Amino acid sequence: MNPDSELIARALTESDTDAFGELVKRYQSTIRQFLRRLTAGDHALADDIAQDTFITAFQKLGQLKGTGSFKSWLHTLAYRRFLRVIQTGANKYETPCDVSWQQLSTFDAVEADLLAEKLMSHLDLNERTALTLNCSEGLSHQEIAQITGIPLGTIKSYIARAKSKLNTLLSSQELQAS
Amino acid sequence: MNTNDLLNKILSYHQVLVDSRFVEQVIGRIERLHRMRQWILSFCTLAGVFFGFAGLSYLINYTSLTFLADLPGTTTLLSTLAISSVVLFLFWVFNDEFERP
Numbered sequence: 001m002n003p004d005s006e007l008i009a010r011a012l013t014e015s016d017t018d019a020f021g022e023l024v025k026r027y028q029s030t031i032r033q034f035l036r037r038l039t040a041g042d043h044a045l046a047d048d049i050a051q052d053t054f055i056t057a058f059q060k061l062g063q064l065k066g067t068g069s070f071k072s073w074l075h076t077l078a079y080r081r082f083l084r085v086i087q088t089g090a091n092k093y094e095t096p097c098d099v100s101w102q103q104l105s106t107f108d109a110v111e112a113d114l115l116a117e118k119l120m121s122h123l124d125l126n127e128r129t130a131l132t133l134n135c136s137e138g139l140s141h142q143e144i145a146q147i148t149g150i151p152l153g154t155i156k157s158y159i160a161r162a163k164s165k166l167n168t169l170l171s172s173q174e175l176q177a178s
Numbered sequence: 179m180n181t182n183d184l185l186n187k188i189l190s191y192h193q194v195l196v197d198s199r200f201v202e203q204v205i206g207r208i209e210r211l212h213r214m215r216q217w218i219l220s221f222c223t224l225a226g227v228f229f230g231f232a233g234l235s236y237l238i239n240y241t242s243l244t245f246l247a248d249l250p251g252t253t254t255l256l257s258t259l260a261i262s263s264v265v266l267f268l269f270w271v272f273n274d275e276f277e278r279p
Contacts, residue, residue, distance in 0.1 A: 015212070021205050029195040047200065054204045055211070109192035116189050135189040167181045 004070045012061050020061075024054050027071060030137065031078050033113070037132040038082050038125070041117030049085055053078040068146065075137070076147045079129060086125070122169055127162035130155050223268060234260075 002022065010019035031053060035046035056077050064073055116136075120128045126148075133144045141159070145152045 017205050017208060020208070021201050024201045024204050025196070025198075028197065028200055029193075030191070032195045032200075033191045033193075051200070051204050051207065055207055058208050059211075112188070112192040116192075119188065131189065135186050136191055163182070163185060166185055170181065170184065 008061060008064065008070065011058065020058055023070070027074055028054075030071065031074055034075060034132060034137065035078055035082060036113070036117055037120050037136065038079075038128055039117075040121040040128070041114065045085070049078065049081050053081050056081065072139075072143060072147060075133065079147060119166055119169070122165060123162050126150065126154075127158045127165070130158040131162040131166075134159050219272070223271075227264060 007019040010016040032050045039046045133139045144155050
């Protein structure tokens, strides 16, 4: 498998869309999943933003600095694109969705992702972003701060607050079920 | 399993979204944008060349008419040089490989 840097170089110097297509294939899942979490399960919107993200990435490949990874850079573009879209749209993601205890014990991958997306609707946008990047992507607090441009201390407090909210929600669901 | 582990388990990505149509759509949009950019560049270049020649012919008619009329061979030579320069310049502008070795 070609390393990212080689594919990026080919896409940059030869405008090789096949090389860039390989990068899209490689990172589509993580970017689409990330945006599905941010939109709390609006798959159509998430995929639209994901497409725009990759197109912006192709246009701005020359600006990619050697300091960070391509994946982190894609997340930064996706996050900024998402912010721009929601600034112009309604605040429909602020309505929390119902979560049932039965869903928590599901083994189906599709159901499990839908549940995680529903849980996101109980968090505000900054908490959603920080928690997804931390728990789902496995990024460090420092990396999240770089992607979002939010100070490190604030990121830590967003994650702690988000976890606390979800723990409370899960505990209440457990109580209802028992 | 403590609540932190449970949360991490719930929030991890469970599906791997691999969709060749998604890739095709992205590449299709990139190629459309690229073609549109080329059309705009070509149109602007042609417009520039057209107005350049119009201005040049205006100048030739009013300032160098007598000089060039005496030397028809010079006009052909100058036109050839001018057109060759424009073609070389356009080739250089549109060929990205000149910029990056």
